[in-house]
Every structure is written in C-alpha cells, then in structure tokens.
Amino acid sequence: MNAKSSTYHHGNLREALLKAAMSILDESGIEAVTIRQVARKVGVGHSAPANHFADKRALLTQLAIDTFIELGELIKRDLQLAPQGISEKVRVFTDTLIEFGLSQPNRYRLLWRRDYLDNDSIELNGAMDVIYDALLATLATDKKSNISVESKAIALWSMLQGYVTMRIDGNLEPKQDEVSGKDRQQAIVDVLLQGILEKE
Amino acid sequence: MNAKSSTYHHGNLREALLKAAMSILDESGIEAVTIRQVARKVGVGHSAPANHFADKRALLTQLAIDTFIELGELIKRDLQLAPQGISEKVRVFTDTLIEFGLSQPNRYRLLWRRDYLDNDSIELNGAMDVIYDALLATLATDKKSNISVESKAIALWSMLQGYVTMRIDGNLEPKQDEVSGKDRQQAIVDVLLQGILEKE
DNA sequence: GAATTAATATGGACACTGTCAATTTAGAAT
C-alpha cells in the first residue's frame, strides 16, 4: 500500500514541488519559477503548494538552501582531496566555486538574489556559512601574516562572487578575447593570492 | 505658452516617468517599480508610458544608464582631484564606488540586475565601459608589472562588485563587529593592492 | 471497526501586473 491508491493526496508533494521548481529554474531562470507553473508541472491544483510553502519566498528559499548545501559539499570534498599548501587549497576552492557557477548559472544566481529570498532564514544563512567557514579555515592555515584572516576571506569571497556573477551575466566576455576564460580566472586569483601571501 | 494649457498631453512625459520611476526605485526597491505604479504617480493613464518606452525593460534600462552615468561622473571627478600615485588613485576609485553603492543601494543593485535590463543596449554597456575604462587607465599607470592590466582590472572590478553587493544585502554584517565597515573596506583593498603592486 | 479530527488538495475569487487594441484628443503641417 505504499503506492498511492488515489490521486487526491499526492504523497510527498513537497519534494515533488521542489524538484519541479528546480528544473524550471535550471531550464528557464528564476523569473519562470511561479507557484502556478510549478503546480502545473507536478499536475496539481494551483493552491496545493500553499500547504507546503507559506509563500513563493519560502519555496525559493528552500531551493537556495539546497543549492548552498550542494555547493558546500562539492567544496568540502574537493578541499579534502587537494594538496596541503595554502595556495593550492585556495585555488581548489576558487576553481570549484567558479566551475559550479558557470555550469549552473541559474542556481548560482539564486543564491545572491536576496530580494527573492527569506533573508532571515537560519537554514539559508547557515548553509552559506558552511562555505564561508571553509574558506576561513583554509586561509587560517597561514600563520605569519599581518593581514587578518577575515579581511582576506572577505576579499576573496567578494571577488569570486563578483567575478562569477559578471561572467554569468556576460559582462566580462567582450574583454576576454585574447585570454581564455580559464587563464583569466587563474590570473585574477593569482593577483589576490599574491596579496594574501605577502612576502616579507 | 511653455506651460501646458491642457492636461491631455503631458509635455515631457518621458522625463516625468523616469523621475517618478527613480524615486520609487530609491524608496521601495526594484520590485516596486511597475509601469502602472509609475503612471499613477505621474497622474497619467496606465498605457501612456508605452508611447515612450517599448516595455518595462526599456524603462529600467534607462534608469540603469542614468545611474551608470551619474556614478561615472562621480568617479571621474574624484579621480582628477586625487593625488598622483597609483595606489591613491585606486583607493579613490574604490572609495567612491563603495560609497555610492552603500548610499544608493537600490540604484546600485539595478546596475547588475541584468535579467531586468536590456542586455544588448549599446548605451547601457557604453555607460558601464566608461567606468571600467577609467579603472583600466588608472591601473595602466603601473608600467613595470608582469600581470596584465586587464587581469588586475577584472580582479578589482569583481571584488568591488561582490563586496558592495554583499554589504548592501546584509551578507557581511554579522562578521564585522570588531572592525568597522570603513576599516574592513580599506583592508580588503589593501590585500588586492598588495597583489597588484607586486614588489620585485 | 466506526467516528472524529487533522492534513491536504480543489476551484473560485480578488487585486495586482504587462501588454495589446481601438478610440479620443490636440498640436503640427499642409
């Protein structure tokens, strides 16, 4: 009797809605994610989602949480496999994040569309902190430095966020003809790394 | 006869719409800027704007263009007044941009909401290039360097964009208790500057 | 097992939105 005998009650509509919403997000962007469209895709009435998500914000927030968790696990996994040096770790961190953003642009964008999200969500902020903390921990490896770890982290975190966003939105393309994206990406991380690992 | 004798034809509705739209943007954010609301604020029918802007995108794009121009002139002015050293110039550039973003968050946000804008607008991209080119020119001052000017520019440009966005959206606050915003801001620019002005 | 309760889904309604289309107005051009 674990298969649903009737169709009135869906069974686990919540997960089905999230799945459908994520696929719409991936395919058509955040604007295309509407409560009614998601419900239609699942084959359910337009008011059914209200039983599982208070409002549209709540649905999108859950998508963002899931995405942060997904990205966080990617990063943690890659960091563990990386060589021990701080610059190697930093490069793995940046490469993983950039690669994720470029290959899943709509998901990545959602992470920073705070006006569509439940900004006070503890889950959301927690899932983001996991990633930021991984960066902090990586940078903390460097003992002898007179720049605070936090300043370095914020500088790197900011640069990554800005770089990926602009790459995704096509704001960096026209100026990238000579140098390939991968090389450019490496170059700007180099610039920051040089500042982070100040030679004394 | 320069004052309108009748009320049917507005006279210069286009400017009035832009002004109203900008004030709604400032006060209530991009979500609140709707064609109908803007029309209502100007006291005109809900379809009148269609005569001056093809669609909502066109209206928002014009707001973004105006904002880029405004910011660009601020930066050019401050750069001229700044001392000659490259690090001084860079700091003026960053300070002006960050100050603008923090004091006009909704306008600044609009600049990067490319999904709301006419991405192929030559005017829009041109107005942005003015700022980016100012950064390029500033960095080009540094002759003896084996990092390309473009890499430096993109690194700085990216970091600024990410930093301001996260500050605006409140994603950096909780981690900023010890150090004031101004100090932190200076610190992260320091990190990047150190990478840019590599000591040999 | 039967009855009650709680959770879940339904369709209709409302006030919005952007964008059409047909129409009206009034200033400009001939």
Added chain:
DNA sequence: ATTCTAAATTGACAGTGTCCATATTAATTC
C-alpha cells in the same frame, strides 16, 4: 481650415500570488 500624426485614454486579456470555502483522504481516537 483641413489633414495628419503623436500622444493620451479606457477596456480587455492572460498571467501572477494569495486568500477563502469546500471537498477529500489519512490518521487518530473511541
């Protein structure tokens, strides 16, 4: 003066998020 054209009007349409009363089913209690 008449025509033409730009700019405004109202009305309509499909779509949205959210609320509401209703219907259905599952879970719980007796």
